[in-house]
Amino acid sequence: MNPKNQTAITQDVKLPGHPIHRSICGVIVAKPTSIQQKYGELSTHPQIQFGPKFKNEIPSGSARDGQNGPYMAKWMYPGIPRKKLRLEDVETHGQTNNWTVQAIYKSKMGNLMCSYVGWNASAVYEQFNPRKFAKDNREAMDTANLRDAFLKVMKNDPELTNEMKKATGKWLWMRHELLEDEDNVFWLYEDLTYFHSKIHIDYGLAPLMYICLKKEMVDPPRFKYTAFNIVEETAMDAILEGRSNWAFRKLQNTMKRTKPEPRPNACETPGTCVCDRLFDLLYARSRTNHRGWKRQYVTPDNRGILDMSSFEIEHFRVIIECSDACGCSSKCPRRRAQQGQSKHLVVYYENEVIKFGLRAAEKIQKGEFVCEYTGVVVLPKKDVQRNESYDATINLLNENLVIDSSQIGNLARFMSHACEPNAVMIETHSRVKESDPLIPRISVYALKDIAVGEKIAISYYRTELMQTGVGIKCGCRPNCPNHLPTA
Numbered sequence: 001m002n003p004k005n006q007t008a009i010t011q012d013v014k015l016p017g018h019p020i021h022r023s024i025c026g027v028i029v030a031k032p033t034s035i036q037q038k039y040g041e042l043s044t045h046p047q048i049q050f051g052p053k054f055k056n057e058i059p060s061g062s063a064r065d066g067q068n069g070p071y072m073a074k075w076m077y078p079g080i081p082r083k084k085l086r087l088e089d090v091e092t093h094g095q096t097n098n099w100t101v102q103a104i105y106k107s108k109m110g111n112l113m114c115s116y117v118g119w120n121a122s123a124v125y126e127q128f129n130p131r132k133f134a135k136d137n138r139e140a141m142d143t144a145n146l147r148d149a150f151l152k153v154m155k156n157d158p159e160l161t162n163e164m165k166k167a168t169g170k171w172l173w174m175r176h177e178l179l180e181d182e183d184n185v186f187w188l189y190e191d192l193t194y195f196h197s198k199i200h201i202d203y204g205l206a207p208l209m210y211i212c213l214k215k216e217m218v219d220p221p222r223f224k225y226t227a228f229n230i231v232e233e234t235a236m237d238a239i240l241e242g243r244s245n246w247a248f249r250k251l252q253n254t255m256k257r258t259k260p261e262p263r264p265n266a267c268e269t270p271g272t273c274v275c276d277r278l279f280d281l282l283y284a285r286s287r288t289n290h291r292g293w294k295r296q297y298v299t300p301d302n303r304g305i306l307d308m309s310s311f312e313i314e315h316f317r318v319i320i321e322c323s324d325a326c327g328c329s330s331k332c333p334r335r336r337a338q339q340g341q342s343k344h345l346v347v348y349y350e351n352e353v354i355k356f357g358l359r360a361a362e363k364i365q366k367g368e369f370v371c372e373y374t375g376v377v378v379l380p381k382k383d384v385q386r387n388e389s390y391d392a393t394i395n396l397l398n399e400n401l402v403i404d405s406s407q408i409g410n411l412a413r414f415m416s417h418a419c420e421p422n423a424v425m426i427e428t429h430s431r432v433k434e435s436d437p438l439i440p441r442i443s444v445y446a447l448k449d450i451a452v453g454e455k456i457a458i459s460y461y462r463t464e465l466m467q468t469g470v471g472i473k474c475g476c477r478p479n480c481p482n483h484l485p486t487a
């Protein structure tokens with residue numbers, strides 16, 4: 001996969017015999033003149049771009065086709081083009097067979113209809129040879145089928161109000177009123193679905209969807225989308241100084257050797273795999289941290305699935321992924337975050353309290369990788385107040401760093417809190433090459449089997465912090481007695 005777009009920050013590279021290189025980051029630096037002096041070789045690293053700001057550029061290719069169209073959408077969203085062509089421009093621009101299909105819907109008559117990239121709602125066409133059309137547009141058809149299957153499951157959800165059940169019809173059967181309403185917010189949801197999925201596809205990840213089943217749809221969330229972590233300068237300095245960043249050989253040479261604990265290892269090449277040694281050298285020194293919480297090392301089986309049977313939600317946990325030091329290929333089950341999200345997920349409007357949450361559009365097995373949590377890696381200053389509601393804390397890879405997805409992030413930023421969670425975040429020590437900087441990563445894994453249409457929710461806080469009776473009333477289930485503490 002060779003991404004054509006990209007954000008201004010980084011280029012993605014596929015190395016021979018290795019997965020897409022995902023240990024990439026953008027570094028936000030204040031003084032461009034000091035970059036080379038400060039970061040040396042890193043300043044010319046092919047997967048890292050230094051820049052003053054992360055730009056959520058519109059993905060390239062067909063996405064830009066409509067940029068000069070005379071229609072101007074009324075919303076301004078990062079990464080979403082505003083200018084489009086409309087039906088009356090067909091004569092000027094010629095109707096060709098080369099238009100890129102954006103999304104496929106069914107008409108009330110059961111025919112297929114589709115929207116095109118760069119064209120607005122007025123140019124949604126009915127297809128009179130649906131079989132051929134579906135065959136020629138396999139990917140868009142698969143996405144439409146997954147969306148419709150998700151909506152049909154949601155329609156049977158006992159928690160759904162009649163109004164919401166009715167709203168599933170917006171996607172299940174395209175109506176003329178919507179086609180005539182080119183400024184309807186529905187079309188912005190569809191653009192977010194398409195353009196954010198395009199970023200995912202460019203990185204070899206499964207697509208995503210945005211859905212709101214309210215009669216009066218609320219404005220979708222506004223944030224910049226990134227498939228990889230961005231790193232602020234002070235956080236980068238902390239990463240480069242940290243021991244987790246040391247290459248395996250340096251660690252082995254300079255640290256006291258301990259006898260490796262024998263463990264089953266699902267790596268393709270267990271004889272040369274260094275992951276368990278890395279854990280022993282970096283993270284196993286004490287089994288507890290200063291608060292007395294245990295450190296838990298979790299390793300996958302040969303399908304990349306984690307054993308969740310002895311899993312304790314309150315433990316600190318870490319996964320080590322293989323690198324070039326292990327000698328295995330990109331298909332190794334111990335490279336799950338490097339391989340990336342494979343399940344189609346939905347950013348879904350839950351209700352007025354929770355707002356948007358994340359749901360599954362495909363079944364997910366207990367112990368399976370769900371997605372990565374991306375955002376900006378920051379080193380928070382002690383005396384500066386920040387919005388911490390989108391923070392994911394790093395405890396083991398580096399102390400004091402957080403991944404903040406309040407402004408820039410991916411679909412994982414929508415996971416809500418549940419007192420009985422079905423997913424968990426796990427710090428992930430992962431880089432393709434030992435010479436790359438060890439950017440902290442967070443993987444999300446399923447704690448239980450997750451069905452199509454089910455919420456994907458993690459535990460934000462330990463139970464005792466939720467039992468104070470103060471804060472936001474927890475809406476994880478009807479009549480939940482707990483509260484989310486506010487900062």
Ligand SMILES: C[S@@+](CC[C@H](N)C(=O)[O-])C[C@H]1O[C@@H](n2cnc3c(N)ncnc32)[C@H](O)[C@@H]1O
Nearest residue numbers: 353354355356389390413414416417474475476
């Ligand atoms: C990381 S954000 C989750 C995404 C957010 N719902 C949105 O629409 O952008 C965390 C915020 O979501 C809301 N939230 C998440 N889980 C909740 C729950 N179980 N009950 C009430 N509010 C919740 C709270 O406002 C919380 O501060």
